[in-house]
Amino acid sequence: MRECRIEVVPGGPALVRGADVVADPDGAAHPVTRPVVAVCLCGLSQRQPWCDATHKVAEGS
Amino acid sequence: MLLPSPRGTLGAALVSALRGDGPVPATGAHDDEDDLQLSLWVLYELHYRGFDDVPGTWEWDPELLRLRAALEAGFEAAIRERCAGLVTEAEEQAGEQDDVVTALRLIAEADVPALSSYLHRTATAEQYREFLMARSVYHLKESDPHSWAVPRLTGAPKAALAELQYDELGGGRPDRVHQQLFADALTEAGLDPAYGSYVDLTPAPVLAVNNAMSLFGLHRRLVGACVGHLAAFEMTSSLPCRRYAQGAERLELGPAVVRYFDEHVEADAVHEHLAARDICARLVDQQPALRADVLLGAAACVLLEADAARATLDAWEQGLSALRAPEQERVA
Numbered sequence: 001m002r003e004c005r006i007e008v009v010p011g012g013p014a015l016v017r018g019a020d021v022v023a024d025p026d027g028a029a030h031p032v033t034r035p036v037v038a039v040c041l042c043g044l045s046q047r048q049p050w051c052d053a054t055h056k057v058a059e060g061s
Numbered sequence: 062m063l064l065p066s067p068r069g070t071l072g073a074a075l076v077s078a079l080r081g082d083g084p085v086p087a088t089g090a091h092d093d094e095d096d097l098q099l100s101l102w103v104l105y106e107l108h109y110r111g112f113d114d115v116p117g118t119w120e121w122d123p124e125l126l127r128l129r130a131a132l133e134a135g136f137e138a139a140i141r142e143r144c145a146g147l148v149t150e151a152e153e154q155a156g157e158q159d160d161v162v163t164a165l166r167l168i169a170e171a172d173v174p175a176l177s178s179y180l181h182r183t184a185t186a187e188q189y190r191e192f193l194m195a196r197s198v199y200h201l202k203e204s205d206p207h208s209w210a211v212p213r214l215t216g217a218p219k220a221a222l223a224e225l226q227y228d229e230l231g232g233g234r235p236d237r238v239h240q241q242l243f244a245d246a247l248t249e250a251g252l253d254p255a256y257g258s259y260v261d262l263t264p265a266p267v268l269a270v271n272n273a274m275s276l277f278g279l280h281r282r283l284v285g286a287c288v289g290h291l292a293a294f295e296m297t298s299s300l301p302c303r304r305y306a307q308g309a310e311r312l313e314l315g316p317a318v319v320r321y322f323d324e325h326v327e328a329d330a331v332h333e334h335l336a337a338r339d340i341c342a343r344l345v346d347q348q349p350a351l352r353a354d355v356l357l358g359a360a361a362c363v364l365l366e367a368d369a370a371r372a373t374l375d376a377w378e379q380g381l382s383a384l385r386a387p388e389q390e391r392v393a
């Protein structure tokens with residue numbers, strides 16, 4: 001069985017390795033197409049479920 | 062790609078030598094920054110894809126390597142001098158928090174001139190195309206200079222660099238290699254996607270950005286700077302790429318241009334953490350002495366890019382082209 005590893009970046013996204021699909025907050029499934037994906041934890045990303053670095057703007061303001 | 066046009070006496074002698082028409086220049090004496098950066102760029106390119114008019118054996122020619130070393134000594138010293146202030150400032154601000162990620166973040170957040178806001182809201186389509194042309198020198202070999210670090214790393218940072226590069230190089234799909242995405246963007250913007258086609262038009266500060274990556278990548282002793290450069294590059298990419306993408310949409314440059322930058326909004330939101338935490342911080346754990354070079358590489362990325370951005374914005378604000386005039390127009 002494949003192992004899924006999740007590493008939370010303080011103040012940032014969760015780095016996820018080994019997942020096939022990630023659901024966004026509305027429940028829609030997004031296939032994983034890269035070796036590591038960053039899943040938004042701040043809720044501000046405009047491309048859920050992926051982090052688009054908006055958390056940096058939020059933290060900086 | 063054929064050899065580019067030389068920009069001074071050193072470049073002229075070098076290009077002649079590579080064509081088999083004369084000796085390799087004995088010293089690194091050069092006319093100006095253009096002559097220096099173009100000559101260095103030619104010497105470095107021999108280690109990437111080379112020139113169709115230069116035999117492959119020149120790559121390891123001892124006299125060329127001696128010339129390159131002479132040029133690199135001055136270039137590296139200039140980079141160190143340019144970066145010392147920013148590195149010290151970041152180290153002081155990071156203070157008690159001894160982790161390299163904090164210091165990298167402070168360097169990446171330095172307040173420096175950037176092109177992204179201008180391209181987002183103000184640039185004309187012609188200026189945007191100039192930006193793509195100048196950037197093509199790097200993006201058509203995007204991430205290649207950092208691949209030189211792979212054999213110099215072991216363990217955790219090596220595994221993380223491989224993860225990052227696998228994504229840069231398309232994750233096994235040739236059509237998704239970032240270099241190819243950029244070539245597609247050039248084509249769609251009505252530009253030439255051939256590797257190296259805009260080198261002659263590329264100003265010295267942009268060549269310096271490229272040469273710094275090659276300097277850090279080709280020297281094992283500078284592996285810290287190589288990965289530090291990568292980290293700063295990735296950490297300063299995601300948000301600007303969103304503005305580049307929106308600028309391309311505003312100017313209706315086509316879906317492939319938007320797609321290239323759009324891909325980097327998402328990809329680099331991952332890569333920045335891989336580079337800072339999993340590559341740089343793990344490398345410094347293994348070899349604490351490399352910390353200073355990691356920060357040097359990061360500062361070089363930020364400051365050389367800022368120098369190129371400032372020159373570009375200055376030209377645009379005066380209503381001029383940010384590119385060099387083609388050779389015919391210069392002599393005329």
Ligand code: FES
Nearest residue numbers: 040041042051055
């Ligand atoms: S965690 Fe990065 S945008 Fe939400």
Ligand SMILES: [Fe+2]
Nearest residue numbers: 203229239325
């Ligand atoms: Fe990329």
Ligand SMILES: [Fe+2]
Nearest residue numbers: 295328329332
């Ligand atoms: Fe990247």
